[in-house]
Amino acid sequence: MGSSFTYYAPTEVVFGQDTETKAGALVKKWGGTKVLLHYGGESARRSGLLTRIKASLEAEGIAVVELGGVVPNPRLSLVHTGIALARREGVDFLLAVGGGSVIDSAKAIGYGIYNEGEVWDFYEQKRKPQGCTPVGAVLTIAAAGSEMSSSSVITNEDGNLKRGLNTDYSRCKFAVMNPTLTYTLPPYQTMSGAVDIMMHTIERYFVAGSSMALTDEMAEALLRVVMASARTLKSKSDDYEARANLMWASSLSHNGLTGCGHASRGDWAPHQLEHEMGGMFDVAHGAGLAAIWGSWARFVYKERADRFARFGHRVLGLPVTGDDLADAERAIESLLDFFREIDMPTTFAELGIHPTAEEISEMTVKATYFGKRTLGDVMVLGSEEIKAIFTDAAQR
Numbered sequence: 386m387g388s389s390f391t392y393y394a395p396t397e398v399v400f401g402q403d404t405e406t407k408a409g410a411l412v413k414k415w416g417g418t419k420v421l422l423h424y425g426g427e428s429a430r431r432s433g434l435l436t437r438i439k440a441s442l443e444a445e446g447i448a449v450v451e452l453g454g455v456v457p458n459p460r461l462s463l464v465h466t467g468i469a470l471a472r473r474e475g476v477d478f479l480l481a482v483g484g485g486s487v488i489d490s491a492k493a494i495g496y497g498i499y500n501e502g503e504v505w506d507f508y509e510q511k512r513k514p515q516g517c518t519p520v521g522a523v524l525t526i527a528a529a530g531s532e533m534s535s536s537s538v539i540t541n542e543d544g545n546l547k548r549g550l551n552t553d554y555s556r557c558k559f560a561v562m563n564p565t566l567t568y569t570l571p572p573y574q575t576m577s578g579a580v581d582i583m584m585h586t587i588e589r590y591f592v593a594g595s596s597m598a599l600t601d602e603m604a605e606a607l608l609r610v611v612m613a614s615a616r617t618l619k620s621k622s623d624d625y626e627a628r629a630n631l632m633w634a635s636s637l638s639h640n641g642l643t644g645c646g647h648a649s650r651g652d653w654a655p656h657q658l659e660h661e662m663g664g665m666f667d668v669a670h671g672a673g674l675a676a677i678w679g680s681w682a683r684f685v686y687k688e689r690a691d692r693f694a695r696f697g698h699r700v701l702g703l704p705v706t707g708d709d710l711a712d713a714e715r716a717i718e719s720l721l722d723f724f725r726e727i728d729m730p731t732t733f734a735e736l737g738i739h740p741t742a743e744e745i746s747e748m749t750v751k752a753t754y755f756g757k758r759t760l761g762d763v764m765v766l767g768s769e770e771i772k773a774i775f776t777d778a779a780q781r
């Protein structure tokens with residue numbers, strides 16, 4: 386039975402040009418007196434963003450400790466470094482300047498400061514955290530939605546395990562979103578982000594059971610706008626409206642809104658499969674999703690051909706012929722055409738990875754948490770089905 390849900394989205398959103406100048410006031414409002422300023426490689430420094438944020442923090446009398454170096458698919462080792470540094474320095478607030486990787490790393494450090502013991506235990510579901518030191522974000526890429534989600538996804542280099550942890554404790558206190566900060570993104574990252582945004586709604590949309598009409602309409606509108614924005618940005622990377630729409634969609638696509646009232650929380654198999662690809666091959670998350678989605682969709686669509694057909698009509702503008710199976714097949718091919726149009730991969734080879742049979746077996750066993758879980762909702766996937774989907778993506 387659908388139409389029964391909890392929607393919890395406590396993050397204060399401050400959206401628009403120059404909003405990063407408010408970072409200091411926001412940290413203060415949310416109780417921070419000494420922040421760990423956490424960031425990635427060089428993009429935030431190169432653009433002058435870090436300097437502007439430090440000035441904003443200093444203007445509010447907030448002490449700053451810096452830790453850069455977060456890489457995409459953020460690593461546990463830097464999380465450990467951050468926890469030790471933050472404890473030594475008496476940090477009481479984590480300010481993430483970057484995308485999903487930086488925000489997720491900040492959340493992991495927050496768990497590590499707040500709780501005793503090894504933080505990875507929480508990602509392995511061995512223990513439950515009791516809280517998280519507060520995190521705020523200045524977003525520089527529209528993609529993962531971590532700025533409003535309950536998730537943190539970390540890669541443990543020991544075994545190349547990429548694992549997510551979901552709790553409301555880690556939801557950002559605030560998210561500063563200035564769309565102009567995303568103008569400097571390489572096209573591959575912009576488009577990879579657009580795919581990730583779409584997938585967070587698509588995976589909530591494809592449910593085995595019933596769905597809520599209002600949520601379906603909102604999801605379809607979001608997907609159409611993200612596609613239009615990505616197309617605009619392909620030829621004009623500094624189009625403010627397109628950047629703004631993409632950035633707001635990033636948050637709304639993963640804060641729960643586009644899944645409210647459905648019979649289940651969705652079918653997250655493509656994400657769970659991609660996490661194994663990211664853990665083993667260190668690929669950009671959204672590009673990885675684009676590369677596996679077609680193989681997943683072709684494998685499962687007959688279970689909900691009506692829904693795939695509706696998706697084709699409402700989101701992709703395809704005609705309804707009355708033959709759900711044929712319409713569903715067209716919908717899948719049409720979405721894959723869109724991925725190609727925005728230069729995203731639709732196979733492992735296009736993604737640039739060539740897993741061996743042994744590597745596919747390893748990804749499969751890791752995806753099932755070593756035999757402890759199945760994936761999916763439209764179709765429940767065990768080891769055999771997961772391996773078939775990985776193999777299909779590898780052989781195309």
Ligand code: NZQ
Nearest residue numbers: 425426427428457458484485486525528531534536569570
């Ligand atoms: O490190 P820098 O130099 O900043 O470069 C980054 C990075 O190389 C660059 N970048 C970011 N903003 C930029 C910029 N370059 C130029 N100008 C800017 N304004 O972009 C690259 C990718 O950054 P990253 O943070 O990795 O991107 P994204 O936001 O896609 O995050 C991906 C991570 O989030 C996880 C993914 O698995 C992956 O690890 N996810 C997190 C989720 C969550 N917490 O809710 C949900 C997602 O499904 C996802 O799993």
Ligand code: ZN
Nearest residue numbers: 529581656670
């Ligand atoms: Zn994602």
